[in-house]
Amino acid sequence: MATNREWVFKSRPGPKGFAPSDFELRACEVPSCGENQVILATHMMSMDPTMRNAMAGEDGAARTQGSQYWGFMNWPVGSVPTWRICGVVRESKAPGFEKGDLCLAMVPWRELNAVDAENLRKVPEGLTPSACFSCLELTAQTGYCGVKYVARPKEGDVAYVSGAAGATGLIACHSFKHLGCRVIGSAGSKEKVEMLKSQGFEAFNYKEEPVIEGLKRLCPDGINVCFDNVGGETLVWSPCAAPSRSTTRGRRSAGACGTSSRPWPSA
Numbered sequence: 001m002a003t004n005r006e007w008v009f010k011s012r013p014g015p016k017g018f019a020p021s022d023f024e025l026r027a028c029e030v031p032s033c034g035e036n037q038v039i040l041a042t043h044m045m046s047m048d049p050t051m052r053n054a055m056a057g058e059d060g061a062a063r064t065q066g067s068q069y070w071g072f073m074n075w076p077v078g079s080v081p082t083w084r085i086c087g088v089v090r091e092s093k094a095p096g097f098e099k100g101d102l103c104l105a106m107v108p109w110r111e112l113n114a115v116d117a118e119n120l121r122k123v124p125e126g127l128t129p130s131a132c133f134s135c136l137e138l139t140a141q142t143g144y145c146g147v148k149y150v151a152r153p154k155e156g157d158v159a160y161v162s163g164a165a166g167a168t169g170l171i172a173c174h175s176f177k178h179l180g181c182r183v184i185g186s187a188g189s190k191e192k193v194e195m196l197k198s199q200g201f202e203a204f205n206y207k208e209e210p211v212i213e214g215l216k217r218l219c220p221d222g223i224n225v226c227f228d229n230v231g232g233e234t235l236v237w238s239p240c241a242a243p244s245r246s247t248t249r250g251r252r253s254a255g256a257c258g259t260s261s262r263p264w265p266s267a
């Protein structure tokens with residue numbers, strides 16, 4: 001007999017941040033497949049930093065107003081969060097979708113969901129679900145568009161990316177490189193620095209060397225463009241925030257993407 005389970009958002013994160021006990025897994029009704037719908041079995045769920053805004057209530061949700069996720073933010077306590085998942089079609093009454101198809105959808109966090117065909121996107125052949133989340137979805141769009149249309153580097157620029165080994169940061173590094181830049185990344189461990197170097201970037205560990213020192217050592221003539229994921233000290237030294245600083249040179253532009261280093265305001 002088919003069963004179903006769902007994740008319930010039980011409590012808002014406290015001052016120490018999000019904890020597993022803020023969620024609870026419970027049994028729920030098995031959905032039936034309506035016309036133009038499929039039954040989608042969840043295979044992989046995406047967890048993204050901006051979900052912290054959704055967990056915080058109205059104040060947090062307001063921080064994302066204008067983004068494509070606005071409609072999914074502000075999770076009420078006791079609700080089942082709706083977010084990005086990749087699933088396998090179990091049953092289909094929708095033309096164009098067959099049992100076994102891998103699809104992306106924005107649905108409640110359940111093992112089984114009945115999903116309207118217009119809310120489904122098939123995973124392109126040959127791509128894994130995790131590659132879809134990282135290279136085709138929000139993360140990649142943010143990294144690539146932030147670099148290309150906000151930071152707007154010129155060929156030959158020296159580009160700095162913070163949080164460079166993270167999901168968005170790595171896409172930003174590759175986007176700068178693709179556009180002809182020399183790329184410097186900062187990351188928080190030896191392994192991450194090595195990984196960045198192995199992909200053709202220069203990198204330093206900001207936990208062992210202050211950002212200003214790392215930047216001065218690797219680019220003594222300064223940086224032209226910056227893609228900042230973390231805020232705080234990094235943003236202080238970015239070309240945008242500090243046009244006269246010794247770390248900047250020539251044309252200056254910066255994309256400020258995230259604030260991972262900052263504690264939540266209520267913390």
Ligand SMILES: NC(=O)c1ccc[n+]([C@@H]2O[C@H](COP(=O)([O-])OP(=O)(O)OC[C@H]3O[C@@H](n4cnc5c(N)ncnc54)[C@H](OP(=O)(O)O)[C@@H]3O)[C@@H](O)[C@H]2O)c1
Pocket residue numbers: 048049050067138139142163164165166167168169186187188189192229230257258259260261262
């Ligand atoms: N505006 C948008 O549309 C959009 C879209 C996607 C992401 N974002 C934002 O971009 C940021 C990164 O997201 P992501 O998905 O790439 O996350 P991620 O893969 O988790 O990467 C975040 C990285 O930040 C670093 N970090 C954490 N605390 C730090 C601190 N105190 N100082 C410096 N670095 C710190 C960590 O790397 P280390 O171990 O190297 O420190 C971590 O790997 C988030 O703030 C997110 O909300 C914005």
